Amino acid sequence: MIDKLVKNIQKTNAPIVVGLDPMLNYVPEHIQKAAFAEYGETLEGAGEAIWQFNKGIVDATYDLIPAVKPQIAMYEQFGIEGLKAFKKTVDYCKEKGLVVIGDIKRGDIGSTSTAYAVGHIGKVQVGSKTYAGFDEDFITVNPYLGTDGIKPFVDVCKEENKGIFVLVKTSNPSSGEFQDRLIDGRPLYEIVGDMVDKWGSDVVGESGYSAVGAVVGATYPEMGKVLRKVMPKSFILVPGYGAQGGKAADLVHYFNEDRLGAIVNSSRGIIAAYKQDKYAQFGAENYADASRQAVVDMIEDINGALDA
Numbered sequence: 001m002i003d004k005l006v007k008n009i010q011k012t013n014a015p016i017v018v019g020l021d022p023m024l025n026y027v028p029e030h031i032q033k034a035a036f037a038e039y040g041e042t043l044e045g046a047g048e049a050i051w052q053f054n055k056g057i058v059d060a061t062y063d064l065i066p067a068v069k070p071q072i073a074m075y076e077q078f079g080i081e082g083l084k085a086f087k088k089t090v091d092y093c094k095e096k097g098l099v100v101i102g103d104i105k106r107g108d109i110g111s112t113s114t115a116y117a118v119g120h121i122g123k124v125q126v127g128s129k130t131y132a133g134f135d136e137d138f139i140t141v142n143p144y145l146g147t148d149g150i151k152p153f154v155d156v157c158k159e160e161n162k163g164i165f166v167l168v169k170t171s172n173p174s175s176g177e178f179q180d181r182l183i184d185g186r187p188l189y190e191i192v193g194d195m196v197d198k199w200g201s202d203v204v205g206e207s208g209y210s211a212v213g214a215v216v217g218a219t220y221p222e223m224g225k226v227l228r229k230v231m232p233k234s235f236i237l238v239p240g241y242g243a244q245g246g247k248a249a250d251l252v253h254y255f256n257e258d259r260l261g262a263i264v265n266s267s268r269g270i271i272a273a274y275k276q277d278k279y280a281q282f283g284a285e286n287y288a289d290a291s292r293q294a295v296v297d298m299i300e301d302i303n304g305a306l307d308a
Contacts, residue, residue, distance in 0.1 A: 008066030019267025028284035047081035060288035067099040107142030113152040121162035163211040171217025171240030193230040218246025225253035242269035248305035
């Protein structure tokens with residue numbers, strides 16, 4: 001799957017991923033009204049609204065982008081109906097040829113970790129048959145429990161040709177409370193980066209990149225520069241661009257000399273673009289067109305920085 005991600009990025013010349021993280025207040029009123037008219041102001045109505053919202057954005061952008069990243073919490077808040085919308089979104093994006101990164105941030109040990117891996121990127125046995133549950137292509141995982149927590153995910157990646165992105169240095173302001181702590185003179189995030197490189201050493205694709213990638217926030221570019229060298233074969237998923245303050249010029253060192261090795265995420269900057277002054281002329285009715293223009297602008301921004 002890492003090779004498909006690389007090929008999609010090369011085909012689109014767009015090292016970006018659209019975060020499908022729908023809050024209900026991002027969904028234009030006309031979509032909410034239609035959903036509520038059919039299902040009422042219920043969890044089912046909310047699930048329908050966010051599914052239709054997502055579909056519109058995907059339809060408007062899939063030809064420009066290599067991947068999407070739905071954040072499962074935005075769906076879980078609506079319970080089972082939200083998870084149905086999550087699954088519909090995953091399936092639809094895959095039908096459109098997009099790589100789907102499930103932002104689930106799971107992490108546990110033993111059978112629990114295996115169950116998370118099976119449910120999201122593997123197949124579960126039901127009698128004589130097997131089924132893919134959510135069936136994302138990649139998922140994000142938390143390494144806090146160590147190798148016991150990561151190995152079950154890597155094992156499923158090998159079996160199913162899937163991938164993971166391990167949290168290494170996150171974009172939030174308080175990430176340093178733990179991640180920057182010095183251990184034997186080195187910050188913890190570097191040690192986690194070493195482990196990511198090790199965990200992915202035997203799942204390297206034809207592209208030369210590993211199925212075990214890393215999450216490194218756009219808000220800490222100097223740390224990203226160091227981590228690029230620590231994890232030369234790992235793709236870096238970069239949150240924090242745009243709305244959180246990360247700038248394209250700061251991200252060039254997250255990439256390797258082949259212009260690969262990183263994929264930059266934008267969520268509300270794209271899916272709620274119509275709410276920004278810059279794209280206000282599109283209006284709520286044409287929210288998906290605003291999202292498309294935001295994608296075009298982001299691609300130009302990232303590629304412009306790489307070309308500089």
